[in-house]
Amino acid sequence: MKHYQKEINKRRTFGIISHPDAGKTTLTEKLLLFGGAIQEAGAVKSNKIKKGATSDFMEIERQRGISVATSVLAFEYRDIKINILDTPGHRDFAEDTFRTLTAVDSVIVVIDVAKGVEEQTEKLVEVCRMRNIPMIVFINKLDREGKDAFELLDEIEQKLNLTVTPLSFPIGMGYDFKGIYNIWEKNVNLFTGDPRKDIEETVEISDLKSEELDGLIGDTAADTLREELELAQGVYPEFDRDAYLDGRLQPVFFGSALNNFGVRELLDCFIKIAPPPRPKESDSRLVKPDEKEFTGFVFKIHANMDPKHRDRLAFIKIVSGKFERNKNYLHVRNNKNMKFSSPNAFFAEKKEIVDVSYPGDIVGLHDTGNFKIGDTLTEGENLAYKGIPSFSPEHFRYINNADPMKSKQLEKGIDQLMDEGVAQLFVLEMNGRKVIGTVGALQFEVIQYRLEHEYGAKCTYENLNVHKATWIEAEDEKSDEFKDFKRVKSKFLAKDKHGQLVFFADSQFSLQMTQQKYPSIKFHFTSEF
Numbered sequence: 450m451k452h453y454q455k456e457i458n459k460r461r462t463f464g465i466i467s468h469p470d471a472g473k474t475t476l477t478e479k480l481l482l483f484g485g486a487i488q489e490a491g492a493v494k495s496n497k498i499k500k501g502a503t504s505d506f507m508e509i510e511r512q513r514g515i516s517v518a519t520s521v522l523a524f525e526y527r528d529i530k531i532n533i534l535d536t537p538g539h540r541d542f543a544e545d546t547f548r549t550l551t552a553v554d555s556v557i558v559v560i561d562v563a564k565g566v567e568e569q570t571e572k573l574v575e576v577c578r579m580r581n582i583p584m585i586v587f588i589n590k591l592d593r594e595g596k597d598a599f600e601l602l603d604e605i606e607q608k609l610n611l612t613v614t615p616l617s618f619p620i621g622m623g624y625d626f627k628g629i630y631n632i633w634e635k636n637v638n639l640f641t642g643d644p645r646k647d648i649e650e651t652v653e654i655s656d657l658k659s660e661e662l663d664g665l666i667g668d669t670a671a672d673t674l675r676e677e678l679e680l681a682q683g684v685y686p687e688f689d690r691d692a693y694l695d696g697r698l699q700p701v702f703f704g705s706a707l708n709n710f711g712v713r714e715l716l717d718c719f720i721k722i723a724p725p726p727r728p729k730e731s732d733s734r735l736v737k738p739d740e741k742e743f744t745g746f747v748f749k750i751h752a753n754m755d756p757k758h759r760d761r762l763a764f765i766k767i768v769s770g771k772f773e774r775n776k777n778y779l780h781v782r783n784n785k786n787m788k789f790s791s792p793n794a795f796f797a798e799k800k801e802i803v804d805v806s807y808p809g810d811i812v813g814l815h816d817t818g819n820f821k822i823g824d825t826l827t828e829g830e831n832l833a834y835k836g837i838p839s840f841s842p843e844h845f846r847y848i849n850n851a852d853p854m855k856s857k858q859l860e861k862g863i864d865q866l867m868d869e870g871v872a873q874l875f876v877l878e879m880n881g882r883k884v885i886g887t888v889g890a891l892q893f894e895v896i897q898y899r900l901e902h903e904y905g906a907k908c909t910y911e912n913l914n915v916h917k918a919t920w921i922e923a924e925d926e927k928s929d930e931f932k933d934f935k936r937v938k939s940k941f942l943a944k945d946k947h948g949q950l951v952f953f954a955d956s957q958f959s960l961q962m963t964q965q966k967y968p969s970i971k972f973h974f975t976s977e978f
Contacts, residue, residue: 459529463719471559483526526716559589562591563590584696588701614685614686617714729768736768744826747823775788781825793812794810794813842918843887846893851908852906855905872886878944893910917953922973924970931967941953
């Protein structure tokens, strides 16, 4: 048991979230660099570096310089096993990100020093706040001109509704950027602007009044730093780990991920304070990581990780117990036993087959179509994890087959991409036409691109005027009211993939009128009710 407890305690599973372009993927790369997982980090957009970012392996991501799918990366650093879930920041892929947040134990929020808090950051932080996920904030791109440190801290407090405390502080910014004072470790890290130089040169300064500081950064900068730190210590609360773990206090670090500056400070503090795997609520009880029996849930499905092989991987977050290769586990929804001969773990860009995995780890299981997002695996106990809903889509289009010879490929492609949670498929009750609903418009392009390149099928779209799709729940399906609703609204009714009834409202007004006219029917905006 001792060994098992030690394995749990050395794991940290976290997600990185931010608005697009704040530097999330770059930060992920630099963290991998410290873990020795990759030799040379690639920036997403820079043309100087020929190596694309490790975590962006889909062709469309490389073309556009954005992350589309959540990727899983793991590495070891100072005897701690770190699992990173890099999420897409782009608003159109929000649903994938919301789901990933169900699988992390803590979060790093990346904020651009010039743009400050942006709308996508607000949405994601709100989800974290709802679940009390511990958050660390990293303010990025300090080598560029941006907002004042105090202005940024205020903005984070007001817009994101967080209570912050800086654990490092910038010395100057942009053109005058000299380095960072690390409040957590009491030392100064000087910025050379040369990413090739050794990034670990820090100077220990425990007493800020010492003249050594003036010698390092100049009198003016030293005086400013002393004043600012005094002010910061007066204004912001002291760091308290319990408050951080409860989601009531958020430490803030400053740095520049592109120049690999301030990243080590973030990582060193992270492995000390971030929580090991946490308990998770299921439909019947709270499951703790140190329980003997294995449980885990599918939070993501990814088709065609390798375009040459039509493979699907289901990503499983282990909540409790040990997951062992070739052992029988119960697939709760299907009520059947399954065993897995080649479970994958992810080490930077490499996949490895693992014999045993522990709570906090993410395992990829080859899937022939048995899994759906939200499925639970156990050693026999009948429990299901909750909290992975489908959201009501905002964009709708009819999908048509553009090549009649390839209708089988199209069926299969649509089926697999919908299982993956890229978008949602609805079939109209009236004429059986297929409608795709997405959270963001960019997803239609991704679907079209992937159908053609991965399944050899071509599709076209037709616009469909729908304001919102809502899931229908009737108190009594035999009632006259429900029958009348189905008759009057027959043109606007569809079934989702699980056979649930869905109502398409063409405007906010018609949705309100329908709700008033049929009071016994409930209209839900997420599928989990």
